[in-house]
Amino acid sequence: MTNTKNSKLPVFAVIFTVIFKLIFLLTHYIQEDAFITWRVAQNVLDYGVIGFNGGTKISASTTHLYVFISYVFNLIFGKENFIEPLLIFNSLLFTIGTLFLSHLLLKNPWHKALFIFLIGILPPAIKISILGMEYGILFFLEMALLYYGFSKEKKWIQIIVPLLILFTRIDTVIFLGVVFLVDIVWNKKIKWSYILGGVIGVSSVLAFNWFYFGELINNTIIAKKLLYGQNFSLAQNLEYFNTSYGNFWGMLKLPGNFNPLTIIMIVFELMCFIYLMRQKESRNYFLWIIFTFGWLKQIIFLSQKSLFDWYYWVPQILLFVPVLIFVLEQKAKRNLWLSLLIIFYIIPMLLFQIVNSIATGNGEWNYRRQIGLFLHDYEKDKKQWILLEPAGYIPYFSGLKAIDEVGLVDKKIQEEIKKDKPNYWINTVKKRKPKYLLSYKNLYDDKNAEYYKAHYKLLKEFRIKDHLKNSNKILEKIYHLKPSGTDYNLYIKID
Template identity: 40%
Template sequence: MMSRFLLKIFSSSFLLILVTLIIKIPVFLSKHLQEDSFITWRVARNLLQYGVIGFNGDERISASTTHLYMGISAIFQMIFGGNFIYPVLVFSSILFAIGSIWIGKILFSHDVLKRGFFVILFNMTPPALTASCLGMEYGILFFLDAGLIYYGLFKDRRWAFVLFPILLVWTRIDAVIFLGVIFLADLVIRRKINFIFMLGGILGLVSVLAFNFFYFGEFVNHTITAKKLAYKNLTPNHEPRYFFYQWAYYGGLIKKHAWWTLAIFLAFLGFLAYAFSRILSGNAKISFRIKVILVAVVVFALLKMAIFSVMKAYFDWYYWLPRLFLFIPVLYYFLNIFRWRKRLWIPSVFLAFFGLYIFQLWQSFTIGYMEEKQRVQIAKDLKAENSGMNRSIILEPAGIIPFYTGLYTYDEVGLVNKRINDEMVKDEKFWWMNSVRDFKPDYILTISKKPGGLYYHMKPEDLKYFDANYRLVKTYPISEVHRNAPEILSWIYKIRPIGKDYFLYKKL
């Protein structure tokens, strides 16, 4: 009876997608949205309002990491206006679900039940929830990744080797890592070079670089240049041990920079190696093509984690899809290789993945509450007083607050305003204070510390200038947010004290 009911749901892609959306409703309700998604959404709004891809009116700048998702966000804002956020999140989640169904069809071509279990469990994993629900471009990126694997590697459709590489590079330029690994996988399967695939990759890369050069005057997105300049001295520790800690911190699910985080991640990789030994053994009746695909997704995941850790890319969202791809062989092992009584096996697997789901949901509500009580509140306070392009602010980060206030923005990394980067080049130590003197922003929002000291460097005369021209209007202490949080969230804050203090200044 239960099997017939599940077969009815799992055999319908529409119903399966609906189930995945129901799973993700609590994440939507948590109000957990990645800060950088607001940068992309403001660029999209800027395009609609000014006809320019930029952040501050008619100033051209590739402040968003993704051209394709920025364009899609502009379409959603054009249709839904200010209420576009939930529709675009649902759209991203639908595309993610379709991508997971494609992967399920590769791994379980003739077993509808296992395919359905795979799709549901896969969509419950923490990286699946973050990739599809937090507003970034990764739901679309996974859809395109899965499309290339399904229609390209698995079904060998020639059009897929042209269309998907172009769309992938227009979504994120670092998708070239994924394309390189899949090209090698295709070479192993075909045993000859796929020139159509090469054409697709070249067209995608050349078209994006040409667009960036002719429109923005630079080959790569400005975000890459800005981060490279702003974060070059972020971490003075260059020991190999530190790299491995970073690798485990971003590669795993536990956000603690410690030896035991590395130990747990290495234990997981050990289990993954064991699972692969079973998958690749001659006893397992698995097609050569599926084995190559499973190896390829893991190679991509580990390669991207290693490259970005070496490059000191300290942003969690870069690692969402690599983490996600590591779950594919794990689920395949449990659903297709592992032998146990169904009576024990099905509840055990669901219980384990439900635990992961609750783990991410708890984190999302914790972060969402913090954002709502702090950065969203700062935006409300500023908007109530004055907002719009005729007023300016220096702050970090450049997501939520500029999006809701519409203020002309200088951010401390220079992601959305090149003039900050120019100041960094001219004076590596006193660039922030020089920016305040030169740009005379109406508002200044500092993070963690007040001006002066180790980060917001000032000379004695700078401090006099600052005190004469700016006054502190409000402090937003993170301890107050933690203290007033519901008990269930407060407990998490004690384990992982996320968030920092903010200090809002106004020009006299």
């Protein structure tokens, strides 16, 4: 009976971890890009088209599979009530993914249960669960592939799951490629069913993009590369890496570029990985996969100047896995090791994320969402256009058609970037004449001030300082400790 009960501990840990993290829903910390995906899903619902602005097709969201899942949740729960159920679903899938990972790496049910909970309350795991992005689904699929496809050797999983993974994010070719290479080196043979799955997955995604959108690569990738792409020398690239890695390799982002805690964590992770490798157990196969992927994914994305922190959530978690295994399996002074890890790392990281979630949630939900709600009430004609950046909260809650500065949700602005990048904003305004402009700066002080003064008037100023007050003094202190949000000026076209 005891063994039966213990065998269920990891499942109980999954349930407890998901329930524990529900408290973060109260912070309303939802990533801006999640609302782009959700608006695309609702566009499918309203227009039958994968797009952002009515009947125009565009891959405004990075993830096709998550768009479909968001569409289903909108269909079931309605546009007003789908967010919380979807966030809980994301959290559940991610935590089940950690259950699969624990089965691959640990034997003791108590170790598995602690592993699931401690992984689940790390900052990137909390963000994967509650920020509304596709990474909960992605983590679940990747760990399901390893557990059922490569541990249980189910060939149908090797064929089908790569397709789902690639339809979640096309950059997952990195993960699938690492799995393929490590498997060949380790087992000295080729899994042809996995190759078939990869070929079907890649060809299906590219074919879908081409025949539906008329492009091979998602528009989001093309748009970011077009606007943010820069030609750096080797010296500049090295300098860039030196000033950037600290806030992405580690689990917390500190003010400034250099984060010394990251160096300590990288060294400790490497030492734990080497220690586990020396034990020469069968699980080393999976440790090689997740550790190699963690390093490679971060190196590739940093080299491409990808500074959006969600690209690094899954690698951050996987690189930390050897640390947890090392601590949990200490035969001498295990409780001391575990206590030190929890007191000096896990709890500080959890507290850091609580503060970050509360502060950022205030800046996003209580501030940026209010701009969208203001426009929703002010402008009844939802066919009117607004030029702004970013394209998440404000277009979603205003219901207006949107032109974003990057071109994620509107391709026409990309043509202006190609023609005249320094002046693409004003050129877009003159050509498209959107009814609303939302700018970080005062356009009346711009070099094109005369044009703006002649054709647009200032409708309203939005200031983050006005949203840093709360009747709860603790919350108010957190808001001031980490003020999140940007000042905006809203302009309306003069008829």
